[in-house]
Amino acid sequence: MFPVINSVFDNFFEDDNALLKKWRNGTAFPSVNVKDEDKSYCLEVAAPGLSKKDFEIEVDKGVLTISAKTKKEDKEETENYTRQEFSYSSFSRSFWLPEAIKESEIKASYKDGILTVNVPKAKIVKKKTAKKIAIK
DSSP states (O other): OHHHHHHHHHHHHOOSOHHHHHHHHTOOOOOEEEEEOSSEEEEEEEOTTOOGGGEEEEEETTEEEEEEEEEEEEEEEOSSOEEEEEEEEEEEEEEEOOSSBOGGGOEEEEETTEEEEEEEBOOOOOOOOOOOOOOO
C-alpha cells in the first residue's frame, strides 16, 4: 500500500525540470563546459528553467564566480482551504582565471537555458631571453 501512496505523491509533486528539482533539494550543480578558443575562454553553464535575472557573475582577485538564486511561491485559495507552497534554491561555481585575460571585457548572455560567459584573452608579453652585451 505504501508504494502506491508514494508514487501518487511523487507524481503529484513531479516537476518537468529535473535539474531545478535537484537544485531545490540541494543535490545538483549545473554542468559547465569550458572552451579554450583562440581569442577567449568560453564557459557554458547548463541552467534551464532560470532567467537572466536569477544570475550574478562577479570577478574578484582573479576568481570568476557564477551564482544563481531562485524563489518559487504558489498560493491557491478557495472557499474551503488555502494551499501555499514555496521553495528557494541557489548554487555558486567559482573558477580561477589565468593571468592573461581582460577582466574589464568579460561578457555574459543567457539563451535557451545556457548561460554563456566569454572571457577574452590578453596578449601574453613574451620575456626576451638573456643576451650578452659586448663591452667596447
